[in-house]
Amino acid sequence: DTAVSQTPKYLVTQMGNDKSIKCEQNLGHDTMYWYKQDSKKFLKIMFSYNNKELIINETVPNRFSPKSPDKAHLNLHINSLELGDSAVYFCASTTGTAGSPLHFGNGTRLTVT
Amino acid sequence: GENVEQHPSTLSVQEGDSAVIKCTYSDSASNYFPWYKQELGKGPQLIIDIRSNVGEKKDQRIAVTLNKTAKHFSLHITETQPEDSAVYFCAAATGANNLFFGTGTRLTVIP
Numbered sequence: 001d002t003a004v005s006q007t008p009k010y011l012v013t014q015m016g017n018d019k020s021i022k023c024e025q026n027l028g029h030d031t032m033y034w035y036k037q038d039s040k041k042f043l044k045i046m047f048s049y050n051n052k053e054l055i056i057n058e059t060v061p062n063r064f065s066p067k068s069p070d071k072a073h074l075n076l077h078i079n080s081l082e083l084g085d086s087a088v089y090f091c092a093s094t095t096g097t098a099g100s101p102l103h104f105g106n107g108t109r110l111t112v113t
Numbered sequence: 114g115e116n117v118e119q120h121p122s123t124l125s126v127q128e129g130d131s132a133v134i135k136c137t138y139s140d141s142a143s144n145y146f147p148w149y150k151q152e153l154g155k156g157p158q159l160i161i162d163i164r165s166n167v168g169e170k171k172d173q174r175i176a177v178t179l180n181k182t183a184k185h186f187s188l189h190i191t192e193t194q195p196e197d198s199a200v201y202f203c204a205a206a207t208g209a210n211n212l213f214f215g216t217g218t219r220l221t222v223i224p
Contacts, residue, residue, distance in 0.1 A: 004156070041151075041216070041217040041219075042216055042217070043157070043202060043214040043217075044214075045211065045212070045213075048211070056211060090156050090157070092156075098144075098145065098206075099144070099145040099162075099164060099206070101147060101159040101162060102147075102157075102159070102212060103159075104149075104156030104157050104158065105156050106154070106155050106156045107154075107155070107156055
C-alpha cells in the first residue's frame with residue numbers, strides 16, 4: 001500500500017484553466033504539506049496543514065488554494081494556470097512531532113502549455 | 114528564514130569509491146538535519162538524519178557528520194554502488210518540521 005498517494009501523476013493543461021491535485025496519506029499523520037519542485041530540482045514548501053488547519057503559507061500566489069477535508073487528505077487547487085506553474089508538486093506528511101521525518105508522495109508533474 | 118547551501122551540484126564517482134556531499138545552514142536554532150534521496154520519477158525518501166545533540170551517525174555505508182559551531186553537515190557514502198545514483202538533498206529544520214532544503218546533488222556512480 002502506498003503511504004502517501006497523489007493523483008494524477010501527470011497533468012497537462014492550457015494556460016488559464018483551473019486544475020486540482022489530490023493527496024491522501026494512510027499513515028495516520030497529523031501534518032501534511034505541499035512542496036513545489038522546479039526544473040532545477042529545487043524543493044520549496046508551499047503549505048502546511050496540521051489536523052486540517054493551515055500552519056504554513058509561504059509566499060504563494062493566491063491562485064493556489066489548499067483544502068483539507070480531513071487530516072488524511074490535502075488537496076491543491078490552482079486557478080488561472082500560468083506557464084510558470086509548470087513543475088512537479090509533491091505532497092508529504094509527518095506526525096507533526098519536531099524532528100520526525102517527512103514521507104513524500106511520488107509527485108504530480110504539471111505542464112502548462 | 115533558514116538558508117541551506119549544498120555542494121557540489123553534481124558528483125561522479127567510480128563504483129566502490131566514496132562520495133561526500135556538504136551542506137551549510139544559516140540559522141543556529143536549527144536542530145534537525147535529514148538527508149533525502151530522490152530517484153527518477155519518485156518523491157524524496159529519507160535515508161538518514163541527525164539531531165543537533167549528536168556529532169556523527171552511521172547506518173551501514175551511509176554516515177552523516179554535524180559541526181554545529183561551523184554550521185555545516187555532510188553526507189558520506191562509502192563503497193558506492195550504481196543504485197546509489199540519484200539526487201540527494203540535505204535539509205535543516207527548527208522545531209516543528211518546517212524543512213528548508215538544499216539545492217540538491219546529482220550523484221552518478223560509474224560502473
